[in-house]
Every structure is written in structure tokens, then in C-alpha cells.
Amino acid sequence: xxxxxxxxxxxxxxxxxxxxxxxxxxxxxxxxxxxxxxxxxxxxxxxxxx
Amino acid sequence: xxxxxxxxxxxxxxxxxxxxxxxxxxxxxxxxxxxxxxxxxxxxxxxxxxxxxxxxxxxxxxxxxxxxxxxxxxxxxxxxxxxxxxxxxxxxxxxxxxxxxxxxxxxxxxxxxxxxxxxxxxxxxxxxxxxxxxxxxxxxxxxxxxxxxxxxxxxxxxxxxxxxxxxxxxxxxxxxxxxxxxxxxxxxxxxxxxxxxx
Numbered sequence: 413x414x415x416x417x418x419x420x421x422x423x424x425x426x427x428x429x430x431x432x433x434x435x436x437x438x439x440x441x442x443x444x445x446x447x448x449x450x451x452x453x454x455x456x457x458x459x460x461x462x
Numbered sequence: 463x464x465x466x467x468x469x470x471x472x473x474x475x476x477x478x479x480x481x482x483x484x485x486x487x488x489x490x491x492x493x494x495x496x497x498x499x500x501x502x503x504x505x506x507x508x509x510x511x512x513x514x515x516x517x518x519x520x521x522x523x524x525x526x527x528x529x530x531x532x533x534x535x536x537x538x539x540x541x542x543x544x545x546x547x548x549x550x551x552x553x554x555x556x557x558x559x560x561x562x563x564x565x566x567x568x569x570x571x572x573x574x575x576x577x578x579x580x581x582x583x584x585x586x587x588x589x590x591x592x593x594x595x596x597x598x599x600x601x602x603x604x605x606x607x608x609x610x611x612x613x614x615x616x617x618x619x620x621x622x623x624x625x626x627x628x629x630x631x632x633x634x635x636x637x638x639x640x641x642x643x644x645x646x647x648x649x650x651x652x653x654x655x656x657x658x659x660x
Contacts, residue, residue, distance in 0.1 A: 422490035422533070436491055443495035447479040 463498055463538050465563070465582055465610055471498070472632040480634050484510055484526055489533025499611075499634075500534050501565060501584070502527045504542040518544050520551050527559030538562045540584045540611075549575040556581055563610060570607035577608025585609035594621040601625045601633070 415421065419434035427434075449456050471478055480499035483489045484506040492500050506526055507518035520543075527541040541561035543552050549572065552564040563582035566572055577583050585604040589597060598621070601612055612633045614625055626633045 420487060422487045422494070425491070425494065436487070439488070439491050440495055443481060443492055443497065446481075447495060447497055450479045451477045453477060 463536055465538070468498065468538070468611065468632050472630075478632055478634060483530050483533075486529045486533045489530040493534045493536050497537050499538045499540060500530060502530045502539070502541040502559075502561070504544055516545050520544055520547055520554065524554065524559045527555055527561055531560035540565045543568075543576075548572075549579055549581075552576045552581050553579055565613060570603045573604055573607040573609050577610075582610040583608060584611040584613060586613040586615065588615045589617040589621050594618075594624050597621045598624050598628045601629050605629045605631050 417432045419427070419431040419436050422436050424431065424434050424436040425440060446456065468478055478499065479497045480501055481492050481497050482501045482503040482505065483492050484503065489500055502523065504518050504523060507513035507522065508515055523541060523544055527539075530541075531539055539561050540563045541555045541559055542565045543555065545567075552566075555561045555564050563584050564576060565584040565586055566576065567586040573583050573585050585607075587597070587600055587604065591597070592600065597614075597617075601614070604612060610631055612625070612629065612631060614622060614633050614635050617625065617635050622633075622635055
């Protein structure tokens, strides 16, 4: 049930149901932001200096 | 997405976005985010299942690969070949697991053996294994052996740029790779979004 409570599944991206968290939406935003940084050649968050 | 498109991105100087995923849910989300490549990492054994390094089996990788395959519709899908496995095992990852390419951390000889079976190879090597000159030489050997992509980790800025310039195939970098000339390679799972790591 933890899986549902934290909104882990990708189906939560389109869900308006109330959860304790929406991990799927947070993850989607994070990956999209990461992709933008990669494509722009920007420093990536959490990255050690090369 | 296909290998030809990745090659075209390299020629046009566009960065390639790759992430590691270990389950169906993460795979769906990464695919929706528009990444170019999803890699099924054997790191699932250590990071998700509490295994020791090198403990993961081909059978376990097949299970994970199939799960991620179900979630990836648009991006290319790579799957790690566990240590000490053969070209036959690489074929199983493609035929049974649904991988589009197989990632090896191995010798040019194994890269050649896998590539000769018609399997696109994503060859991994690390920047802490030599000087920039020797790393360029190794990258060229892997390309000549038939690798379609390189995963150049811990590259450092000097060797990273030199390798990306020296080979015609795309070079991705993770774990503190140089960022200027290569695509990105991250680790992701919905459970550990705060632990995105290079």
C-alpha cells in the first residue's frame, strides 16, 4: 500500500487522486530538468567537478 | 529513436540524454520525459537488492530488462551484460529481454564477438584507467571492434573531450564525466529521485 500512498506508479502522472506524495510527478519534473541541463551542456546537479 | 538518430545527434553536436532505470514505473516516466536512451544497469543488484558487486546473474538481468522494456516505447533500450557472461548471453538480452543494444564493460575482443552477431554494443570504460592518450587509444580500439556507443565514465575534462573528438560514434559520460562534449548519463528511479547521481 505504500506504493499507492506515495504515488509511485506512472499512472499517478495523470491522476488527481489525493496521495501523501506524488513521486511520479516529482520524478518526471526532475528527469525533464536533467534532460534540459544535459542538452544545454550545463553543469548537472549533484555532479562532482570533472 | 534508433542508433542512426543517435549518430545524427553526434554529427550535429547535440547532446544525448540517457538514464538508468530498473523498473517498469521508472521506465515509463523516463520515456515520457523524452530521454533518448534508457539503460538497464546491473547496479540494480547493489543499489536496489542489497547484493554484492558482481553478484547479479543473467537471469536476474533478464527479468529487469523485460520489465523496463514494457515501459519504454520511444527511447532506445540498453541492458548491461553481467560480468563473465558471453556473446550468447548478450543475444539472450536482445531476444528474450527486448534490449536494443547491450552494454559491456569488457575487452575489445568481447565487443567484437557480440557485434559480429549483429548486436549493437554500448561499450563502457573508465577515465581512471590511464592517461588521456591511452584512453583515446582504448576508445578507438572499442570503436574498431564494433562498438556503436561508448560509456566513458570518470573521464575528466581533458580525456572526455579528446575521446569524443577522436571517435565517430556517440560518447556518453556518467559519474563525473566531462560535460562539454558528451551526452549525459544518469541514474534514476522514482524511489531515489533525490539521489540522482553522476
